[in-house]
Amino acid sequence: xxxxxxxxxxxxxxxxxxxxxxxxxxxxxxxxxxxxxxxxxxxxxxxxxxxxxxxxxxxxxxxxxxxxxxxxxxxxxxxxxxxxxxxxxxxxxxxxxxxxxxxxxxxxxxxxxxxxxxxxxxxxxxxxxxxxxxxxxxxxxxxxxxxxxxxxxxxxxxxxxxxxxxxxxxxxxxxxxxxxxxxxxxxxxxxxxxxxxxxxxxxxxxxxxxxxxxxxxxxxxxxxxxxxxxxxxxxxxxxxxxxxxxxxxxxxxxxxxxxxxxxxxxxxxxxxxxxxxxxxxxxxxxxxxxxxxxxxxxxxxxxxxxxxxxxxxxxxxxxxxxxxxxxxxxxxxxxxxxxxxxxxxxxxxxxxxxxxxxxxxxxxxxxxxxxxxxxxxxxxxxxxxxxxxxxxxxxxxxxxxxxxxxxxxxxxxxxxxxxxxxxxxxxxxxxxxxxxxxxxxxxxxxxxxxxxxxxxxxxxxxxxxxxxxxxxxxxxx
Amino acid sequence: xxxxxxxxxxxxxxxxxxxxxxxxxxxxxxxxxxxxxxxxxxxxxxxxxxxxxxxxxxxxxxxxxxxxxxxxxxxxxxxxxxxxxxxxxxxxxxxxxxxxxxxxxxxxxxxxxxxxxxxxxxxxxxxxxxxxxxxxxxxxxxxxxxxxxxxxxxxxxxxxxxxxxxxxxxxxxxxxxxxxxxxxxxxxxxxxxxxxxxxxxxxxxxxxxxxxxxxxxxxxxxxxxxxxxxxxxxxxxxxxxxxxxxxxxxxxxxxxxxxxxxxxxxxxxxxxxxxxxxxxxxxxxxxxxxxxxxxxxxxxxxxxxxxxxxxxxxxxxxxxxxxxxxxxxxxxxxxxxxxxxxxxxxxxxxxxxxxxxxxxxxxxxxxxxxxxxxxxxxxxxxxxxxxxxxxxxxxxxxxxxxxxxxxxxxxxxxxxxxxxxxxxxxxxxxxxxxxxxxxxxxxxxxxxxxxxxxxxxxxxxxxxxxxxxxxxxxxxx
Numbered sequence: 001x002x003x004x005x006x007x008x009x010x011x012x013x014x015x016x017x018x019x020x021x022x023x024x025x026x027x028x029x030x031x032x033x034x035x036x037x038x039x040x041x042x043x044x045x046x047x048x049x050x051x052x053x054x055x056x057x058x059x060x061x062x063x064x065x066x067x068x069x070x071x072x073x074x075x076x077x078x079x080x081x082x083x084x085x086x087x088x089x090x091x092x093x094x095x096x097x098x099x100x101x102x103x104x105x106x107x108x109x110x111x112x113x114x115x116x117x118x119x120x121x122x123x124x125x126x127x128x129x130x131x132x133x134x135x136x137x138x139x140x141x142x143x144x145x146x147x148x149x150x151x152x153x154x155x156x157x158x159x160x161x162x163x164x165x166x167x168x169x170x171x172x173x174x175x176x177x178x179x180x181x182x183x184x185x186x187x188x189x190x191x192x193x194x195x196x197x198x199x200x201x202x203x204x205x206x207x208x209x210x211x212x213x214x215x216x217x218x219x220x221x222x223x224x225x226x227x228x229x230x231x232x233x234x235x236x237x238x239x240x241x242x243x244x245x246x247x248x249x250x251x252x253x254x255x256x257x258x259x260x261x262x263x264x265x266x267x268x269x270x271x272x273x274x275x276x277x278x279x280x281x282x283x284x285x286x287x288x289x290x291x292x293x294x295x296x297x298x299x300x301x302x303x304x305x306x307x308x309x310x311x312x313x314x315x316x317x318x319x320x321x322x323x324x325x326x327x328x329x330x331x332x333x334x335x336x337x338x339x340x341x342x343x344x345x346x347x348x349x350x351x352x353x354x355x356x357x358x359x360x361x362x363x364x365x366x367x368x369x370x371x372x373x374x375x376x377x378x379x380x381x382x383x384x385x386x387x388x389x390x391x392x393x394x395x396x397x398x399x400x401x402x403x404x405x406x407x408x409x410x411x412x413x414x415x416x417x418x419x420x421x422x423x424x425x426x427x428x429x430x431x432x433x434x435x436x437x438x439x440x441x442x443x444x445x446x447x448x449x450x451x452x453x454x455x456x457x458x459x460x461x462x463x464x465x466x467x468x469x470x471x472x473x474x475x476x477x
Numbered sequence: 478x479x480x481x482x483x484x485x486x487x488x489x490x491x492x493x494x495x496x497x498x499x500x501x502x503x504x505x506x507x508x509x510x511x512x513x514x515x516x517x518x519x520x521x522x523x524x525x526x527x528x529x530x531x532x533x534x535x536x537x538x539x540x541x542x543x544x545x546x547x548x549x550x551x552x553x554x555x556x557x558x559x560x561x562x563x564x565x566x567x568x569x570x571x572x573x574x575x576x577x578x579x580x581x582x583x584x585x586x587x588x589x590x591x592x593x594x595x596x597x598x599x600x601x602x603x604x605x606x607x608x609x610x611x612x613x614x615x616x617x618x619x620x621x622x623x624x625x626x627x628x629x630x631x632x633x634x635x636x637x638x639x640x641x642x643x644x645x646x647x648x649x650x651x652x653x654x655x656x657x658x659x660x661x662x663x664x665x666x667x668x669x670x671x672x673x674x675x676x677x678x679x680x681x682x683x684x685x686x687x688x689x690x691x692x693x694x695x696x697x698x699x700x701x702x703x704x705x706x707x708x709x710x711x712x713x714x715x716x717x718x719x720x721x722x723x724x725x726x727x728x729x730x731x732x733x734x735x736x737x738x739x740x741x742x743x744x745x746x747x748x749x750x751x752x753x754x755x756x757x758x759x760x761x762x763x764x765x766x767x768x769x770x771x772x773x774x775x776x777x778x779x780x781x782x783x784x785x786x787x788x789x790x791x792x793x794x795x796x797x798x799x800x801x802x803x804x805x806x807x808x809x810x811x812x813x814x815x816x817x818x819x820x821x822x823x824x825x826x827x828x829x830x831x832x833x834x835x836x837x838x839x840x841x842x843x844x845x846x847x848x849x850x851x852x853x854x855x856x857x858x859x860x861x862x863x864x865x866x867x868x869x870x871x872x873x874x875x876x877x878x879x880x881x882x883x884x885x886x887x888x889x890x891x892x893x894x895x896x897x898x899x900x901x902x903x904x905x906x907x908x909x910x911x912x913x914x915x916x917x918x919x920x921x922x923x924x925x926x927x928x929x930x931x932x933x934x935x936x937x938x939x940x941x942x943x944x945x946x947x948x949x950x951x952x953x954x
Contacts, residue, residue, distance in 0.1 A: 180852035180889050182825040212848035213825050274951060275944060281951065292947060293850050293880030300950045339826035345846070347910060348659040348690050349816035354838075361834060369822070371689035373770050375657035403770030412657055433824055467752060470769060471948035473777045474751060474758065 042081030047098040048073075051106070056161070058108040059086065061101050069096065070107070093246070125168035127259045128197040129252075131208040132190060132217075133177040160249045166315070167260045170202070179210025179217070179236075184337035184437060187220035191335045194225060194232055198331040204230040204259025208252070211236040211290055211298065214269060218285030219434040221267045222458045224335035227328035228265035233258050233282070235270050238296045247272050247296040254280040254312040261317045264324040266458075268307055272296035278313070281306040284321075286431050286460035289401070302401055303426040303469055304462050325458070338364060338440035343433045345369040345399055346376045355383035365393035365436045365449070368421070369429040374398055374405030375412045381419040388420030393436065393449045395422045397429040402470055404463075422450050425461050435460060519558030524575040525550070528583070533638065535585040536563065538578050546573065547584070570723065602645035604736045605674040606729075608685040609667060610654040637726045643792070644737045647679070656687025656694070656713075661814035661914055664697035668812040671702060671709055675808040681707040681736025685729070688713040688767055688775065691746055695762035696911040698744045699935045701812040704805035705742035710735050710759070712747050715773045724749050724773040731757040731789040738794045741801040743936075745784055749773035755790070758783040761798075763908050763937035766878070779878055780903040780946055781939050802935070815841060815917035820910045822846040822876060823853045832860035842870035842913045842926070845898070846906045851875055851882030852889045858896040865897030870913065870926045872899045874906040879947055881940075899927050902938050912937060 040048055040055075053059065053073060061069040061084075071086035074093055082097040163169055174193050175186065190207060197205045209217055218234050225232065235255040237248040255270045258280075262268075267285035274297050287304035309318045342358045344366055358366060366387065370376050374396040376384075384394050396416065398405050404426035407413030417423065424432050435453065443449040454461075517525055517532075530536065530550060538546040538561075548563040551570055559574040640646055651670050652663065667684060674682045686694055695711050702709065712732040714725040732747045735757075739745075744762035751774050758774075764781035786795045819835045821843055835843060843864065847853050851873040853861075861871050873893065875882050881903035884890030894900065901909050912930065920926040931938075 178852075178887060178889055180823075180848050181854050183854075184826045187825075212850075212852055216825050290849065290877050291879050293875050293877045293882060295880065295947060297947075297950070298877065298880075306951070337826070339828075341826075343822055343824055345820055345822050346657075347820055347907065348664075348693050349661045349814070349818075349914065351816075357834065357838060361831075371657050372767065373689075375655075375689055377658050377660075398770050400767050400770045400775065402768050403772065403775075405770060410655060412655055430824065437826065470772060470774075471950045473774070473948045474783070 040081075040084075044081055044084055044098055047101075048084075051104045053104065053106060054109075056109075057106050060105040060107055061086070061096070062103045062105070063096075064100050064102045069094075093249075123170050123172075124200050124202065125170040126203050127167055127169050127206060127256050128200070128202045128204075129169060129171045129206045129208060129256070130190065130193050130197065131171065131173045132175045132182075132186070133179065133208075133210055160253050162253055163256055166253065166256045167203075169256060170197075170200075172197075177210070179212040179214060182210070182213045182217060184220070184339050187217055187224070187337060188335045190217065191221055191224040191333055194221065195331050195333040198229045202230070202259075204262060205232045206252070206255045206259050207232065207234045209234050209236050211238055211271075215285075215288050215290055215299070216430055216434055218267055218269050218288060219431045219460070220337065220438070222285040222460070223435055223438040225267065225331060225333060226458055227330070227332040228267070228325070229329070229331045230327055231259050231262035231264055231282075232267040232285075233262075233270045234267065234285070238272070238294060238298055247277075250277055250312055251280060254310040257312065257315060258282055258308065258310050258317060262308065263327065264307070265327040266307065266325045269299050270310065271299040273306075273309060278311065280310045280312060282308040282310060284459055286435075286458055287428070287462065289428060289430070300471070301469070302428055303403070303465060304459075305469065334442075336441040337434075337437035339437055340364045341367065341433055341436050341440070343367050343369065343429060345429075346371055346380075348377075350376075352377070352380045352383040355380065355387055359387045359390060359392055363392065364440050365395070367395050367397060367424075367429055367432045367436060369399040370396050370405070371399060373409055373413060374407045374416070374423055375410065376416065378412055378415055381415050384416065384421055385419035388446070391446050393422070393440075393446060393453070394420060395424045395432055395436065395453055397424050397427055397432050399429070401428065403465070422453060424453060425463070426465065427460050431460050517558075517561075521558055521561055521575055524578075525561075528581045530581065530583060531586075533586075534583050537582040537584055538563070538573070539580045539582070540573075541577050541579045546571075570726075600647050600649075601677050601679065602647040603680050604644055604646050604683060604733050605677070605679045605681075606646060606648040606683045606685060606733070607667065607670050607674065608648065608650045609652045609659075609663070610656065610685075610687055637730050639730055640733055643730070643733045644680075646733060647674075647677075649674075654687070656690040659687070659690045659694060661697070661816050664694055664701070664814060665812045667694065668698055668701040668810055671698065672808050672810040675706045679707070679736075681739060682709045683729070683732045683736050684709060684711045686711050686713050688715055688748075692762075692765050692767055692776070693907055693911055695744055695746050695765060696908045696937070697814065697915070699762040699937070700912055700915040702744065702808060702810060703935055704807070704809040705744070705802070706804055706806070706808045708736050708739035708741055708759075709744040709762075710739075710747045711745065711762070715749070715771060715775055724754075727754055727789055728757060731787040734789065734792060735759055735785065735787050735794060739785065740804065741784070742804040743784065743802045746776050747787065748776040750783075750786060755788065757787045757789060759785040759787060761936050763912075763935055764905070764939065766905060766907070777948070778946070779905055780880070780942060781936075782946065811919075813918040814911075814914035816914055818842045818844065818910055818913050818917070820844050820846065820906060822906075823848055823857075825854075827853075829854070829857045829860040832857065832864055836864045836867060836869055840869065841917050842872070844872050844874060844901075844906055844909045844913060846876040847873050847882070848876060850886055850890060851884045851893070851898075851900050852887065853893065855889055855892055858892050861893065861898055862896035865923070868923050870899070870917075870923060870930065871897060872901045872909055872913065872930055874901050874904055874909050876906070878905065880942070899930060901930060902940070903942065904937050908937050 055073050058072050071088045074085040074087045083095045085093050085095050087093050194205050233255040235251045239246045268282040269288045270280050270282045273279045273281035283301045283306050287301050289302050290298050291300045292298035307321045340363045342363045405423045407417045407423045439452045535549050548565045551562040551564045560572045562570050562572050564570050671682050710732040712728045716723045745759040746765045747757050747759045750756045750758035760778045760783050764778050766779050767775050768777045769775035784798045817840045819840045882900045884894045884900045916929045
């Protein structure tokens with residue numbers, strides 16, 4: 001919520017955006033990006049000149065309805081030339097027309113602090129940001145109003161001028177794609193770019209990535225970079241950077257901090273930790289899942305605790321998990337994926353002949369998202385047995401997502417195991433699929449595939465489930 | 478946890494089961510069911526005779542280690558003839574050898590209360606229990622040690638003698654299958670049996686069902702029985718009834734209560750509500766999912782609040798959701814499912830040609846489990862367009878599970894919609910699949926399929942998401 005008090009919601013003299021705060025965000029027509037480097041023009045510019053205010057100044061705005069608004073003047077990319085963009089203390093940007101402002105008091109002049117470009121190196125530095133696309137670096141498409149990736153990392157850093165206080169940063173645009181277009185061959189390119197960055201001497205790497213398939217990429221990088229000299233932090237944004245409720249700035253700042261300070265050599269996903277903006281959570285790359293289509297705290301650890309909590313405002317890193325992979329002496333890259341795999345989710349009515357069809361399409365491995373402890377109808381047993389005999393790996397995960405499969409409990413599980421199905425413990429279906437693609441490039445026969453699949457390589461299997469790993473439900477309270 | 482105090486965990490004089498309590502449950506060799514109608518024999522029987530104790534008596538056992546155990550003597554189906562089964566006040570059964578018992582004091586004699594068979598009618602009564610199989614009515618298989626459905630509803634009612642205090646109960650064994658063997662044709666049989674029960678005049682129906690596919694059946698019944706004279710309560714058990722931590726008794730009792738007292742005409746899933754045993758939660762049949770492979774509170778509402786909380790001990794029903802479907806004047810059955818559908822989960826690397834393969838196998842509809850707000854790679858657009866042109870319905874859901882799809886936000890979503898993909902809002906992928914099977918039997922053309930799919934028929938679409946519908950994570954606290 002905005003930090004401007006509950007009453008503001010009902011005060012009709014306030015502009016709609018301020019009255020309804022962030023909840024309105026998804027309904028409010030978005031800023032249209034006219035130009036990403038220009039800032040205030042026209043009326044707003046004249047208003048600011050009158051007070052001698054420049055971007056970065058900390059302001060106290062007395063509004064015409066008697067209320068006050070305190071925050072830092074940010075660059076505006078709105079087409080509405082009357083809008084001032086104020087960054088509130090809670091990290092959010094709000095847009096307000098200068099027409100609603102009675103008077104302005106400058107609390108502290110920072111001037112160059114924001115207006116000045118953050119220094120971005122081409123290579124090296126303490127942290128390297130590798131940009132692949134996604135909402136964290138997106139802008140609005142003129143014609144359709146839809147969001148499209150466009151801003152460069154340099155441009156995004158204009159939004160987070162604090163970044164330079166965290167350390168020296170270099171940036172590289174590797175791709176500019178929405179993450180639903182991500183492919184295993186791109187995972188290989190990202191892994192290579194990460195390795196190159198560490199070879200250049202950075203302490204940590206931030207990978208800016210669309211959120212849709214970020215967890216898949218996190219798993220792919222985890223298996224490809226089993227020895228790392230420092231943290232690899234995947235970060236994205238659930239709300240694009242032109243929106244007042246955007247999580248771009250907080251997530252990016254927090255990730256730079258984590259990449260520099262994190263005393264581990266693991267791949268993590270670092271995103272909003274809870275409803276408000278107090279911290280982000282760094283989730284182990286093989287134990288994380290996007291669990292909500294739009295919430296900023298969409299990414300959550302499954303069958304695992306997050307590795308760390310990052311207090312972006314306090315610039316403090318708090319480790320949650322003790323057992324982390326240590327920084328290695330060098331970064332060892334072992335990449336390559338065989339995409340001849342299939343993820344088959346079971347449902348009542350699914351016919352077992354589907355297995356034949358999948359096998360005949362040339363796949364080398366199938367991950368089943370079974371029911372409960374790892375089941376399909378028994379009718380699948382002969383079809384799966386035939387597939388395994390033909391050299392196709394068949395692994396079992398659960399569509400429950402939480403908990404582990406255990407195929408010893410019921411007759412069905414035992415029958416499927418006897419047919420050659422391998423239970424994959426508490427591995428997430430998506431992680432099992434990515435791991436299988438990676439394993440198939442390395443194993444010489446089915447027995448080796450099976451061994452590698454049930455071997456805990458980078459923390460993708462967790463046998464110690466504790467009660468707090470299952471989230472608290474009961475929304476009826 | 479067991480109600481016998483924390484210290485008991487470390488007391489080596491106690492039997493292993495009591496020392497480690499329920500946590501040990503999954504490791505402890507299970508009771509083997511020798512006979513489901515007999516009870517105490519041999520040594521235990523002699524011990525009980527000595528004290529003149531019969532099943533149902535409330536006892537205070539002084540143990541040899543100085544501790545006490547208070548509870549009700551239950552029938553034992555253990556092969557170990559030394560075991561006494563005591564139902565603790567928290568609802569759990571524990572097994573303890575009489576050898577660890579120093580002395581027994583009878584607190585209250587109930588005698589016939591438990592030993593006596595609960596009266597089970599063949600038809601009518603206030604509540605009808607339709608048994609389809611699953612763990613709630615399962616026993617251990619001799620040869621393998623695995624669990625197999627076997628016990629009749631009558632036999633299960635021996636475990637919950639309190640049932641008769643809730644009302645008159647009739648029971649029917651419809652099938653005896655593990656729920657992974659459930660099929661759309663069986664859904665039809667269950668729906669018919671439910672209709673028949675209401676026609677016989679019951680107030681509510683309990684459907685005992687395996688947990689693996691219970692949510693699918695709940696959705697199928699929801700669409701088939703849109704007008705209901707009373708509650709249809711699906712219930713199962715995550716731990717079989719022979720295990721001390723079994724949730725069979727609590728879930729079944731609570732469901733009988735709900736079926737009789739619930740003032741609504743909806744299909745719900747009623748299972749353990751939280752870690753302990755204080756209440757069960759009744760989830761709307763089209764908004765529920767099994768979210769854990771083994772926990773007793775595995776079933777949770779997604780994008781919705783539970784309808785009601787059932788305090789089984791207090792015999793109290795607490796409504797959580799105000800907007801429920803009212804009891805109708807008659808039960809209207811409209812069943813039938815077309816299983817020529819496919820649920821396709823998208824992942825990076827999935828090739829778009831898979832759409833052609835699915836369509837050529839003769840399906841009439843595809844539900845995509847897309848990423849984020851409802852995406853696949855853009856490469857899928859021409860393939861999906863072709864499928865839709867050939868009369869195949871293509872609906873979009875999200876693998877995030879929480880939140881709604883919104884295909885207007887990004888270019889990819891707009892492209893897919895333009896190709897003919899229908900966004901299915903916040904419908905769960907599994908519910909969308911079951912609904913599609915039902916709709917395909919009723920609609921005469923693709924346009925009608927589309928209309929019915931986005932029409933909120935029985936609460937499967939919820940547009941009012943509130944913050945508490947997303948469970949609380951952050952297991953690092």
